[in-house]
Amino acid sequence: MAGQAPSQEDRTQVVSNLKGISMSSSKLLLAAKALSTDPAAPNLKSQLAAAARAVTDSINQLITMCTQQAPGQKECDNALRELETVRELLENPVQPISDMSYFGCLDSVMENSKVLGEAMTGISQNAKNGNLPEFGEAIATASKALCGFTEAAAQAAYLVGVSDPNSQAGQQGLVEPTQFARANQAIQMACQSLGEPGCTQAQVLSAATIVAKHTSALCNSCRLASARTANPTAKRQFVQSAKEVANSTANLVKTIKALDGAFTDENRAQCQAATAPLLEAVDNLSAFASNPEFASIPAQISPEGRAAMEPIVISAKTMLESAGGLIQTARALAVNPRDPPRWSVLAGHSRTVSDSIKKLITSMRDKAPGQLECEAAIAALNSCLRDLDQASLAAVSQQLAPREGISQEALHTQMLTAVQEISHLIEPLASAARAEASQLGHKVSQMAQYFEPLTLAAVGAASKTLSHPQQMALLDQTKTLAESALQLLYTAKEAGGNPKQAAHTQEALEEAVQMMTEAVEDLTTTLNEAASAAGVVGGMVDSISQAINQLDEGPMGEPEGSFVDYQTTMVRTAKAIAVTVQEMVTKSNTSPEELGPLANQLTSDYGRLASQAKPAAVAAENEEIGAHIKHRVQELGHGCSALVTKAGALQCSPSDAYTKKELIECARRVSEKVSHVLAALQAGNRGTQACITAASAVSGIIADLDTTIMFATAGTLNREGAETFADHREGILKTAKMLVEDTKVLVQNAAGSQEKLAQAAQSSVSTITRLADVVKLGAASLGAEDPETQVVLINAVKDVAKALGDLISATKAAAGKVGDDPAVWQLKNSAKVMVTNVTSLLKTVKAVEDEATKGTRALEATTEHIRQELAVFCSPEPPAKTSTPEDFIRMTKGITMATAKAVAAGNSCRQEDVIATANLSRRAIADMLRACKEAAYHPEVAPDVRLRALHYGRECANGYLELLDHVLLTLQKQSPDLKQQLTGHSKREQKWVDPEDPTVIAENELLGAAAAIEAAAKKLEQLKPRAKPKEADESLNFEEQILEAAKSIAAATSALVKAASAAQRELVAQGKVGAIPANALDDGQWSQGLISAARMVAAATNNLCEAANAAVQGHASQEKLISSAKQVAASTAQLLVACKVKADQDSEAMKRLQVAGNAVKRASDNLVKAAQKAAAFEDQENETVVVKEKMVGGIAQIIAAQEEMLRKERELEEARKKLAQIRQQQYKFLPSELRDEH
Secondary structure, eight states: OTTTOSSHHHHHHHHHHHHHHHHHHHHHHHHHHHHHHOTTSTTHHHHHHHHHHHHHHHHHHHHHHHHHTSTTHHHHHHHHHHHHHHHGGGTOOOSOOSSOOHHHHHHHHHHHHHHHHHHHHHHHHHHHHTOHHHHHHHHHHHHHHHHHHHHHHHHHHHHHHHTSTTOBOOBOOSSOHHHHHHHHHHHHHHHHHHHSTTOOHHHHHHHHHHHHHHHHHHHHHHHHHHHHOOOHHHHHHHHHHHHHHHHHHHHHHHHHHHHHHOOOHHHHHHHHHHHHHHHHHHHHHHHHHTOGGGSOBOOBOOHHHHHHHHHHHHHHHHHHHHHHHHHHHHHHHHHOOOOHHHHHHHHHHHHHHHHHHHHHHHHHHHTOTTHHHHHHHHHHHHHHHHHHHHHHHHHHTTOOOOOOSSOHHHHHHHHHHHHHHHHHHHHHHHHHHHHOHHHHHHHHHHHHHHHHHHHHHHHHHHHTOOOHHHHHHHHHHHHHHHHHHHHHHHHHHHHTTOTTSOHHHHHHHHHHHHHHHHHHHHHHHHHHHHHHHTTOOHHHHHHHHHHHHHTTSSOOOOOSSOHHHHHHHHHHHHHHHHHHHHHHHHHHHHOGGGHHHHHHHHHHHHHHHHHHHHHHHHHSSSHHHHHHHHHHHHHHHHHHHHHHHHHHHHHHOTTOHHHHHHHHHHHHHHHHHHHHHHHHHHHHTHHHHHHHHHHHHHHHHHHHHHHHHHHHHTTOOOOOTTOOTHHHHHHHHHHHHHHHHHHHHHHHGGGSOHHHHHHHHHHHHHHHHHHHHHHHHHHHHTOTTOHHHHHHHHHHHHHHHHHHHHHHHHHHHHTTOOTTSHHHHHHHHHHHHHHHHHHHHHHHHHHTTOTTTHHHHHHHHHHHHHHHHHHHHHSSSOOSSOOOHHHHHHHTHHHHHHHHHHHHHHHHOOHHHHHHHHHHHHHHHHHHHHHHHHHHTOTTSOHHHHHHHHHHHHHHHHHHHHHHHHHHHHHHSOOHHHHHHHHHHHGGGGGSOOTTOHHHHHHHHHHHHHHHHHHHHHHHHHOOOOOOTTSOHHHHHHHHHHHHHHHHHHHHHHHHHHHHHHHHHHHHHHTSSOSSOSSOHHHHHHHHHHHHHHHHHHHHHHHHHHHHHHHHHTOOOHHHHHHHHHHHHHHHHHHHHHHHTTSOTTSHHHHHHHHHHHHHHHHHHHHHHHHHTOHHHHHHHTOOOOOOSSHHHHHHHHHHHHHHHHHHHHHHHHHHHHHHHHHHHHHHHSOHHHHTTO
């Protein structure tokens, strides 16, 4: 046996045991000899018994050792010991075993069961075949699988127990004190062995390995603990302790290497001395880790939870017992495979293990946490929905009886409280449904318990609401909330907390969360509005208190944004609170009933401020600043709460002067606390706050420059004394260069300290202020007689100010960002624009007194400004406000005016005209782009229309830039060809028209008249003569003539109006009529004359068609038909006159117009002749008169005829007077060009 032992140590132990047996046997023989010599001697019998026991023990020890040294036996013993260790996990699983989720445990059980099945097969086969090394490996694999299996089962049982709503989950300790104690003991023993004088090289290396292994484990534990704790002191202590352990270990390893190289007394002493710091560091760390604060807290599992755990625990225990018996049986079979009874025992244990695993998996699937709670909650919500449906039916039929014994305010407060609690549970429930099965039951039960009181309160509040629409709105919104919660519960039940659930289930969960969040917001808004209108502020005060308390809650994760982002939002919100407070003071004196909505607004604003304060405090430079910000925000919250309370009291008693005084005092304190919050934010990031202040100051400078431009345009910006521009030129150039230097410093300090950034921002604002002042003085020195040049100069410094404002904003956004951040890229672009605009200012200053180039320079500056505005226009950021499309259309009026100016300047090439064009173009294009973007983003504008509008706006600006570039080219190379091409460039802008332009109205009216005439002509074509079977053929010919004549008149007038429209466009193209007449009364009158003439042609043609239709049907008189035809001829003549006023008589359009007018006149004459010859009218005129034979009857006939004649004469006279009055009235409204024709 000793010869077959695998190692020298084993052989030595066998020989040593044999020597022990020999010695104990010798002692036994000596004791027996002594007893046989003197049987009566005392203690000899006891010595003999002791010697016998010693022999027995020595033999047993040898047998045990020889048995253990057999292959596979050691693995069996190790496996049995490991199973005994993990069995304790199932005795009372009240603490989490690991971080595995429930479904992670189920996956682990399934995976380990497969490994265990393969290992049991290997155990039996290798034991039967005598393959003992493979048998040992199979035993080790089975042991590992059983341990993992048991840990997963214990963790699953714990999760099932704590998932019961009546249970409380335990908390895993920050560290495992026993791990630290074991590591401490092992390190002490290793260090002790290193200090022994006789330690060998093998012992030194073994001790070094032990030290390295355990110190590494301790450092990892410290790292994990520091990451998990929220206590900053503990975090620092763990990190510091880990550093001390690591450093002392590194020093010890150096001395061990030296000792390994040479085992001298000096190296041994150094090695022993190096162990002292390590032992001290490990002792300190172990003492710190044993703090009760870091210990685990066991769970408190309810009896129901323990009952749910029982099937899992019993199955796991049964499996472990059978597995232990299987390993013991296999151990015996490995020594003696030819033992049939043992093989049957092994098979029995295998069956028991398999059955236990199946039961365990089934139990885990059946006992999945949260499923029973979801079913109970769904049933409760369905019951609430039925109650709400019944209440809604009762409300519809006006039979909802008011609830007694409770006030409306109390019911609203109950609803608000329930809705807030439900709101806070939405995201936790969703998180549990995604991946935290153990929490699903808790969150579902908590949410469900709030719906019954919410339903009762909603029905009660609706019953006390007098307005029927408000009643229904309250019930419907509560029902919507319950339905969305029901949908969320169904989805959560399906998800079950399994992160591996199908993707569509996760999407459905997100949709359900979104729907429920919106329902909560809608109902909260309704309740707050109703409460504020009634002076009920309890819910608002609770909301503010809750926001205050949230600032003191546990730690939050890493903030998503930087401190600058939170600071900017908080500053804006704090200023909004200050404005609301001031409005509340005003309304307290004028309209106390309007305080409710303002209090509601104040509550909402403070909630947003508090939600930003917590991440801002985390992102602050240091903890002191963060704590100061939170403290100031909490103080503001208390002030807002008091102000809201006073607002509610004043609403209930508007005439109470004392309450009003208290409200004003509360408002003063809130305003003061707002300033404290702003100061705390400024202290938190002084540089970015200085940037915010600087941007505001630059906005004021730009507004001041706009005012100066207004004075300059009006010609009232006068020089002081006899100063000239030369007196200010050097000052402007020097200040501009200083601004460039300040700009460089500002950009460089974006990534520097806050102090330097603040100084750079303040310096740049100071410099731009001086620059604006000196440029204004320089512009004034040019004199009011040259306003356009003044405007050019002020516009140049205004562009610099705008660029500086954008640069400051970009610097604020880029503060503290890394080089590849988009904010840094934006900063670089803003810096380039700033340099460009300063360069443009310098060029303008140098050219402002140069009569030959100042216009060209102004036009170049305008072109650059338009390109910058176009870049802003093309950016995806929406505008700050929106406007209607009508506002945008009005803005386009300036485009046409500027186009005409540009063409005129290009033709004249005068510097004064070019400067005027530059100023007008700058303003017109900037206004158009701004109005276009605001109109495109109007809520009623469809997305496709928005894209088209932005596209056309961009096209218009680009086309105008091309026009200005061509004007510049024309100024530089004056030639007739270039001037001729200006018209072509200008036509691109004619797509933009002013709907109020008389010329545009004229063209539209002409085209509309032509369309009306064509429609009338089509109507005539559809007419047929009235069937008259008994009349002669001549009658039919007359009606055919009437229709044909009317058709020809309609066709001719349609052609006439179209020709007039062409003539009008020709006049505009020739420049005889301005596209947009600015202060040109004659052009406007001409357009009005053309409009009225076109309308008269259309109206007369319509009347003619009606008269022709009536004549064909036999209902019209000859006079009406002739009069209608003559009116067509008269209105045609008026239209011709209107067009001839400014037209070129030899133009092609005017010739076509004359031909069309003649055609109308001929057609009208033909119709009149046909009507005069008409037989139908002649029949009426040749009517035979039958004279009565009796005297009396004859006299009566004469009197009647005379009476009719007199009446007709009187009617004729009245008709003539009426016609004269109509013409006199019309004459007053005719344009001057047409009055001479009447």
